[in-house]
Structure formats: C-alpha cells, structure tokens
Amino acid sequence: MKQFADLFMNLDRTNKTNAKVDLMKNYFLTASDDDKLWALTLFTGRRPSFKVNRTQVKEWAAGEAGIPMWLFQESYHSVGDLGETISLLLPRTSIGGSDKSLAEWFRYLGMLPGMTDEQKRDHIIQAWMQLSQHETFVFNKLLMGSFRIGVSQTLVVRALAEATETDSNVIAHRVMGQWDPLETTFEQLILDKGENDNASRPYPFFLAYPIEGDVADLGEASDWFAEWKWDGIRSQIIYRNKELFIWTRGEELSTEKFPELHFLGEVLPEGTVLDGEIVTYINGRPMPFNVLQTRIGRKNLSKKVLEEAPVAFLAYDMLESNGVDIRGLTQAQRRTQLEALHANVPAQSYFNLSPLIDFKDWQTLRDLHPQSREHIAEGFMIKRRVGTYQVGRKKGDWWKWKIDPLSVDAVLIYAQKGSGRRAELFTDYTFAVWGDDGKLVPFAKAYSGLTDAEIGQVDYFIKRNVLEKFGPVRTVKPELVFEIGFEGINESTRHKSGIAVRFPRILRWRKDKKAEEADSLGSLREILGNYK
Amino acid sequence: MPKQPLLQFTGKSIYCAVADVHIDPWIPVGRAIITHAHSDHARWGSRHYLAHKDSEPILRLRLGQDIDLQTVQYGEKFMINGVKFSLHPAGHIIGSAQVRVEYQGEVWVASGDYKLEDDHFAMPFEPVKCNVFITESTFGLPIYKWQPQQQVMSEIDDWWAQNRADGKASVLMGYSLGKMQRILKNIQLQDSVIYAHGAIYTVNERLREAGFELPELTLVTKETDRKLFRGALVLAPPSADGTTWIRKFAPYSVGYCSGWMALRGAKNRRAVDQGFVLSDHVDWPDLNRAVRETGAEKVYVTHGYTSIYARWLNENGIDAAEVNTMYGNEDENEEEETVQDASVGQDAYQEHKQELDRAVSADKDGTEP
Numbered sequence: 001m002k003q004f005a006d007l008f009m010n011l012d013r014t015n016k017t018n019a020k021v022d023l024m025k026n027y028f029l030t031a032s033d034d035d036k037l038w039a040l041t042l043f044t045g046r047r048p049s050f051k052v053n054r055t056q057v058k059e060w061a062a063g064e065a066g067i068p069m070w071l072f073q074e075s076y077h078s079v080g081d082l083g084e085t086i087s088l089l090l091p092r093t094s095i096g097g098s099d100k101s102l103a104e105w106f107r108y109l110g111m112l113p114g115m116t117d118e119q120k121r122d123h124i125i126q127a128w129m130q131l132s133q134h135e136t137f138v139f140n141k142l143l144m145g146s147f148r149i150g151v152s153q154t155l156v157v158r159a160l161a162e163a164t165e166t167d168s169n170v171i172a173h174r175v176m177g178q179w180d181p182l183e184t185t186f187e188q189l190i191l192d193k194g195e196n197d198n199a200s201r202p203y204p205f206f207l208a209y210p211i212e213g214d215v216a217d218l219g220e221a222s223d224w225f226a227e228w229k230w231d232g233i234r235s236q237i238i239y240r241n242k243e244l245f246i247w248t249r250g251e252e253l254s255t256e257k258f259p260e261l262h263f264l265g266e267v268l269p270e271g272t273v274l275d276g277e278i279v280t281y282i283n284g285r286p287m288p289f290n291v292l293q294t295r296i297g298r299k300n301l302s303k304k305v306l307e308e309a310p311v312a313f314l315a316y317d318m319l320e321s322n323g324v325d326i327r328g329l330t331q332a333q334r335r336t337q338l339e340a341l342h343a344n345v346p347a348q349s350y351f352n353l354s355p356l357i358d359f360k361d362w363q364t365l366r367d368l369h370p371q372s373r374e375h376i377a378e379g380f381m382i383k384r385r386v387g388t389y390q391v392g393r394k395k396g397d398w399w400k401w402k403i404d405p406l407s408v409d410a411v412l413i414y415a416q417k418g419s420g421r422r423a424e425l426f427t428d429y430t431f432a433v434w435g436d437d438g439k440l441v442p443f444a445k446a447y448s449g450l451t452d453a454e455i456g457q458v459d460y461f462i463k464r465n466v467l468e469k470f471g472p473v474r475t476v477k478p479e480l481v482f483e484i485g486f487e488g489i490n491e492s493t494r495h496k497s498g499i500a501v502r503f504p505r506i507l508r509w510r511k512d513k514k515a516e517e518a519d520s521l522g523s524l525r526e527i528l529g530n531y532k
Numbered sequence: 533m534p535k536q537p538l539l540q541f542t543g544k545s546i547y548c549a550v551a552d553v554h555i556d557p558w559i560p561v562g563r564a565i566i567t568h569a570h571s572d573h574a575r576w577g578s579r580h581y582l583a584h585k586d587s588e589p590i591l592r593l594r595l596g597q598d599i600d601l602q603t604v605q606y607g608e609k610f611m612i613n614g615v616k617f618s619l620h621p622a623g624h625i626i627g628s629a630q631v632r633v634e635y636q637g638e639v640w641v642a643s644g645d646y647k648l649e650d651d652h653f654a655m656p657f658e659p660v661k662c663n664v665f666i667t668e669s670t671f672g673l674p675i676y677k678w679q680p681q682q683q684v685m686s687e688i689d690d691w692w693a694q695n696r697a698d699g700k701a702s703v704l705m706g707y708s709l710g711k712m713q714r715i716l717k718n719i720q721l722q723d724s725v726i727y728a729h730g731a732i733y734t735v736n737e738r739l740r741e742a743g744f745e746l747p748e749l750t751l752v753t754k755e756t757d758r759k760l761f762r763g764a765l766v767l768a769p770p771s772a773d774g775t776t777w778i779r780k781f782a783p784y785s786v787g788y789c790s791g792w793m794a795l796r797g798a799k800n801r802r803a804v805d806q807g808f809v810l811s812d813h814v815d816w817p818d819l820n821r822a823v824r825e826t827g828a829e830k831v832y833v834t835h836g837y838t839s840i841y842a843r844w845l846n847e848n849g850i851d852a853a854e855v856n857t858m859y860g861n862e863d864e865n866e867e868e869e870t871v872q873d874a875s876v877g878q879d880a881y882q883e884h885k886q887e888l889d890r891a892v893s894a895d896k897d898g899t900e901p
Contacts, residue, residue, distance in 0.1 A: 075675045088675035
C-alpha cells in the first residue's frame with residue numbers, strides 16, 4: 001500500500017505530463033503483477049463499488065475523531081475532499097503505515113458487501129487504525145472513489161507501453177472495454193498477444209483537434225472530406241460472435257440503453273465495428289442534444305420515452321470488416337467499405353450514413369458553416385482522404401471546425417469552494433442575468449475557463465464581499481461580470497429562469513462591464529427563439 | 533447604567549476606553565499597543581506606539597525610524613489612566629506579545645497571534661490567567677494538527693541534502709519575519725553560505741544589528757555568480773513565487789513552509805515541489821489547550837474560523853462570540869514586500885540604513901531631524 005500511496009501522492013503533486021508518465025512507468029516496472037492490475041483498474045476508472053454509505057462513513061469518522069457532525073461538515077467544506085478530510089481528522093495511531101499490498105487491501109474491501117452495518121463499521125475503522133495519514137487518504141479513495149488525479153487514459157497507456165516495451169496503440173486497445181480485475185491477471189490483460197481477445201472489446205476512439213486559424217491552411221480542399229459534426233453521443237457499434245455491443249466514448253457499455261439499434265445484431269455481418277454518432281432522430285431529421293438528454297441516465301426506458309426521443313445511429317467510419325482490423329486503410333477506403341455495408345442493409349430509419357458534404361473549395365464550406373445550427377450540428381468534421389484511423393487525440397488527419405458558442409454577459413452571485421487542487425478557493429460560481437422584475441435570476445453554474453491568476457483575484461473579491469452564508473454557499477455582492485458561453489439552450493421548468501443551458505463555461509472576465517450592463521433574461525429568450 | 537466592557541471591538545481596533553488605548557489598530561490612532569510587527573497587526577500612522585522591546589527593530593524598519601515608540605519587557609507592569617497593562621510572551625514571532633489588561637479586579641488578555649511550541653527564537657508562549665480571553669483562530673479546525681517542529685525541520689534538512697546531491701538549488705519560501713528566523717534556528721546549517729532575497733535579508737540584518745543571534749545571510753544580487761546556487765539554500769518570501777527573480781536559480785526545487793500546506797489542495801495550487809507544514813499559529817489541539825489554560829469564562833474569537841470555533845467553545849461550556857477584525861492577512865504583508873529583484877531590496881535597505889544614521893546623528897546633535 002505504501003508504494004501505491006506514494007505513487008498517488010506524487011502523481012497528485014506534479015502537473016508535468018512527463019513526470020507523471022515516469023512515475024507510473026516506474027510503478028509498473030517495480031510493483032507486483034497483482035498490484036499493477038489493481039492500479040490499472042483504478043487509473044482506467046474501473047473501481048469496484050463496495051456498497052458503503054458515505055453518510056455512515058462520515059459518522060464513523062466523526063465518532064473516531066471525537067467531534068460533532070456539524071464540525072465534521074465544516075472541515076469537509078474546507079478540505080473539499082471527503083477521503084482527505086477523514087484522513088486529517090482521525091487520531092493518528094499508525095505512523096509507519098501498513099505492510100499489506102494494494103491487492104490485499106482490495107481483497108479486504110471485497111469482504112464489505114456481505115456485512116452488516118456494524119461489521120462494516122468495525123472493518124473500516126480497523127483499517128484506518130493500521131494506516132498512515134496518506135495511506136488512509138488513498139484507502140478512502142479505494143473505498144468511496146472518485147479517483148481524479150489528472151491522469152488520463154492516454155498517459156496510463158503511455159507509461160504501460162514504455163514499461164512493457166509494447167506499442168502504445170496495442171496497449172490502448174488492450175485496456176479498453178470490459179474486464180474485471182477479479183477474473184483476469186496482468187499477464188493475460190496486458191502481456192498476452194491478444195489472440196483470444198474479448199469479443200466486446202472496442203477500439204480506442206480517434207479524436208479530432210480543433211482547427212486553428214483558417215480552414216484553407218489545411219491545403220487543397222480536394223484532399224479532404226467534410227461532414228456535419230453531430231451533437232449526439234459518440235459511439236462504437238460492435239458485432240462479433242453473434243453478439244451486439246454498443247460502447248460510448250466514455251467507455252461505457254450502453255447496449256441496453258438503445259433498443260432501437262438492437263436490430264443491427266440481425267443485419268450486420270459477423271466481425272463488424274462501426275464508429276459514429278447516436279442522435280435522436282425524428283421524421284428523418286436529427287434533433288438537438290437536449291431531446292436526447294431526456295433519456296440519458298434513465299434506468300427504465302418507458303414506451304413514452306422511446307416514442308418521444310427515438311434514436312438513430314449515424315455511421316461515419318468502419319474499423320473492422322469480416323473480423324479484420326481495417327484501421328490502417330485510408331479514410332476513403334474505409335468510407336467505401338462503410339457505404340457498401342450500408343447498401344446491403346435493408347433500408348430503415350435507425351441506421352444511416354453521416355453524409356459527406358459536397359464542396360469544391362473551402363469557400364463553399366465557409367458559406368455553409370453559419371448554417372450548422374439549422375442542421376442541428378456543431379460545425380464540421382474535416383477528414384483527410386488518405387488518413388488512417390488513429391488512437392486518441394492526434395493532430396493532422398481529423399479536424400473539428402466548431403461554431404462559436406452562444407454567449408451572454410452575466411453577474412456572479414453565488415460562490416462555493418472548489419475541491420482538490422482548488423480547495424479553500426472559491427471556484428464554483430453561479431451566474432445570473434437581469435429578470436423582468438429588475439432582479440437577478442440565476443441561470444448557470446460554471447467553474448472552468450479562468451486562469452489561476454484570475455481565480456485568485458475572484459477569490460480575493462469573494463472573500464471580502466460575502467453577503468450571506470448558506471452552508472458552503474456564499475451569496476456574493478453582485479459586481480463581477482463574466483461572459484458565459486454555452487453549447488445549447490432549452491426551455492426548462494426546473495430552473496427559476498425557465499431556461500437551461502448546456503455546457504456553460506466562462507469565456508472571459510468582463511472587467512470593462514458593470515453589473516447593470518449584464519444581459520437580461522430577454523436576451524436569453526431571444527437566443528432560445530433563434531436556436532429552436 | 534451597565535458597565536462598559538474593559539476592551540471593545542470598535543471596528544478599528546481592540547479598544548480600552550478607560551485608558552484610551554488601542555490594541556493593534558488598523559487606522560491611525562493616538563496611543564497604540566502593538567502585539568507584534570506583522571503588518572496586519574502593526575499599522576502605520578499612529579501618534580504613539582508601545583510594544584515589546586524585541587519588536588522595536590522591525591517596527592522601526594516597517595513603520596519608520598522616527599515613530600514615537602515606547603518599549604517594555606515581558607511582565608513589566610505599566611499604568612495608563614488607572615488601568616494596569618503588561619505584555620506576556622505569545623511565541624508567535626520575535627517580540628510577539630499577549631496584552632494583559634487589568635482594571636477593578638477584572639483581567640482581559642488580547643493574545644494577537646500565538647503558538648505554544650518553543651521555536652528557539654521567540655520567547656515561548658506563557659499562559660496568562662484571565663476572565664476574558666481574545667484568541668485568533670487561523671487554524672481553528674480539527675483538520676489542523678502540526679507535527680513536532682523537529683520532524684518538519686529534519687524534512688527540510690533531507691530535502692536540502694537531496695537537492696544538494698542532485699546539484700539543484702533549494703529555494704525555501706516562507707514569511708520573511710518569523711518563519712525564516714525559526715527555520716535558521718532549527719535546521720542543520722552545514723556551515724555553508726545561505727542566500728536570501730532582499731525582503732528576508734533586510735529583516736535578518738536588522739535583527740542581527742539589534743544583537744539577535746542569527747546566521748549571516750548573503751544577499752542575492754544581479755552580480756551573484758549563478759554557479760554558486762548549485763546545491764545552495766536560498767531563502768525567499770512567498771511573493772517571489774513565479775517571478776523572474778526565481779529563475780536565476782535553475783535548476784532548483786521549491787519548498788514552501790506554511791500551515792496551509794497541510795491540505796493537498798493548497799499544496800497543489802502553489803505548485804511547489806515540496807510543502808512543509810510549518811506554522812507560527814496554534815493548531816487545533818493547542819488552541820483548545822491555550823483557551824483552557826487561561827481559565828477564561830468568556831472568549832472572543834477573532835481572525836480565522838471565527839464562527840466555527842466560537843460555536844465549538846459554546847458547545848463545550850465556554851461562553852464565546854466571534855468578532856470581525858482586519859487581522860489575518862499575513863499573505864498581504866508579503867505582497868507589500870514584493871521585490872522583483874533583490875538589488876532593489878538592497879537599495880531599500882541602504883536607504884533605511886541612511887535614515888537610521890541620520891536619525892541617530894540628529895539625536896546626538898540634539899536638534900530636530
């Protein structure tokens with residue numbers, strides 16, 4: 001455990017990519033296979049759930065620390081991370097730490113699900129007593145998640161590839177998809193040649209870079225394909241061993257969520273993998289993302305939901321044909337194969353090709369770009385005809401040319417402290433626009449988009465301009481104005497403003513504007529009207 | 533008519549009406565008692581100052597050579613308008629004091645900033661029995677529990693040794709007044725040259741001139757040969773972080789000394805290579821111990837986690853209330869001392885020295901400066 005706790009703290013401490021890769025590589029070179037597998041499980045977001053109730057864990061920790069619950073909560077607000085708060089509050093009984101390995105601690109935690117609450121309590125407190133402060137923190141992360149330490153899957157793959165001297169694309173593929181640390185070993189997962197690959201395993205997605213500068217910088221227009229950039233869920237559809245699997249970009253196996261697409265299991269040839277976008281699709285037209293949002297996250301897809309928000313798959317790439325990986329073919333060759341496949345499937349509305357846009361020169365695209373929203377698209381995808389299908393975000397062959405986000409100027413009215421790197425700093429903000437009655441109406445929460453220096457200045461202002469406290473939330477003197485960008489806008493009965501925006505973020509701090517000059521609810525309604 | 537309290541929180545100081553004396557006023561007043569020389573407690577412009585004698589060199593450095601300053605020893609009693617005053621060690625920084633105020637049998641203590649652990653430079657904290665205690669609460673949450681000083685100091689020793697072995701400079705950051713002297717008194721100095729930023733150098737020189745036993749520091753200037761920094765220890769104020777000044781030490785490792793380093797978030801935000809949890813304020817256990825040992829029946833909680841700590845005391849049978857003050861912005865003091873390049877610091881120091889010399893000679897001549 002000490003080795004993993006050290007790795008965790010060191011990863012957490014640096015924000016230099018190479019240093020992170022070196023730390024992980026070193027871990028993969030020195031830890032036992034058992035521990036490596038568990039570390040990989042954590043780093044790829046596969047932490048098993050141990051069915052513990054966070055409220056109970058808080059109570060047990062407060063009890064051990066000898067403090068009332070309200071003081072525990074205040075401490076938690078200050079620290080911003082539950083696992084860390086507990087590690088700081090517990091009486092320190094173990095200085096040296098524990099000899100148990102990471103894998104042993106996972107086995108220890110694996111005993112929790114069958115226990116009564118009282119047994120769980122004793123089991124967890126027993127562990128806390130054996131661990132040092134840092135180890136307690138990491139243990140709590142194993143117990144309750146979330147494992148955000150700024151290590152992307154790409155970095156893990158790089159470290160693992162370097163440590164095992166294997167091609168990183170191969171490693172990227174091997175860690176994808178469904179696997180369970182209890183049913184596999186590090187050897188099987190990473191070092192095997194992959195002959196008996198799990199049928200459900202998806203390919204790593206190829207991701208586009210945003211275009212910088214003018215589209216003409218890409219060279220000859222005739223070397224490129226262009227498609228609309230759909231505002232849906234990026235997905236991979238796999239048909240292998242007579243079974244259909246639907247993976248979303250977040251590496252979630254979501255086959256059950258899209259019953260409309262299950263017919264593909266009857267029409268696709270064996271050994272097919274397609275890449276595309278799942279969108280809601282009504283009367284032959286894609287719908288805005290917020291229609292799709294009504295069914296995401298629902299456990300039960302009622303008949304009503306399926307009728308109101310039916311989905312379709314818009315395919316734009318083919319990665320495997322007759323069981324053969326064809327990612328090395330050119331974009332044009334893969335497109336030809338995809339079109340041939342689609343032509344052989346009986347026509348219906350749930351499986352469509354993402355059409356190629358007909359353009360002779362860049363000017364045609366420039367003229368068409370402003371119409372993206374009417375096509376329910378976020379702009380264009382530009383793909384090089386001779387490009388291969390690569391792994392992860394790579395510059396060169398795939399570009400996204402997005403439309404400017406919608407935006408309004410809004411006033412900061414509530415603030416809350418952040419967590420992790422931003423604990424003790426007010427970084428989570430709520431913004432308001434002027435309502436019809438001349439009062440500020442909150443309409444969006446956002447916390448990204450400012451530089452560290454700006455965050456410091458805003459934090460300084462907030463700490464000196466608090467009007468009221470509601471638990472962790474502070475009402476702030478309405479003075480600072482920010483331009484808030486968002487991707488979509490929709491009517492909402494749940495929000496006071498009557499409007500919900502999608503992906504709100506801070507575009508810039510409008511130091512030149514006073515609160516009175518911020519936008520009104522009327523401006524938001526106007527955007528809503530144009531957008532619909 | 534109800535008796536007015538001996539000390540009042542007027543919004544500009546902690547004020548004793550009977551004596552007409554302000555403790556740590558944040559605007560200019562007639563007569564001020566200063567608990568210690570950090571600039572959130574010692575502010576400019578009052579007509580008459582009183583402080584512990586060990587505070588004098590820095591008070592004159594920061595507030596002006598010619599301030600009207602009377603100094604006293606710890607425990608020395610003095611009367612103002614029938615109110616009995618005395619200063620007692622607070623253990624926070626050199627010269628820091630708790631102010632004991634006694635009138636008609638009632639005793640109040642305003643403690644300024646304090647810590648209980650002996651730092652081997654400031655006179656250690658002394659508990660003073662009182663009826664009413666005014667306490668800080670900078671680290672008034674149970675998440676703050678300091679390690680013994682010796683452990684933190686050996687962490688610093690190890691870090692420096694490792695950097696020396698790697699051929700890197702060790703840039704150690706902390707407040708120039710208090711933290712740096714504490715570090716110099718407790719780490720293994722290795723008989724080597726210790727480099728310092730102007731802000732720290734100036735404070736150190738002032739204290740050495742005043743007769744305090746501190747190692748001599750070497751001021752980093754534009755002319756200093758950069759090769760000398762390899763493996764060396766360089767002391768810097770937090771404000772030097774991210775400036776061009778710090779780049780001249782490359783390759784270097786940055787260590788930051790502060791109680792806030794106890795939290796991962798604070799440590800990561802600072803993006804330092806090493807955080808040392810070292811504070812000149814009481815942690816949670818010592819805060820509670822200090823309050824208990826005063827035997828006070830009423831406690832006022834100033835700067836820090838005021839409402840939280842006041843509630844905790846109330847729930848534990850001690851009558852407590854929170855008070856808003858302007859104390860607790862030590863970070864801002866350091867901002868005032870921001871010196872982009874140490875040579876500027878040296879100029880400022882030379883200027884102060886000349887002023888001091890002029891003041892001394894004017895005094896000898898018996899003429900008004």
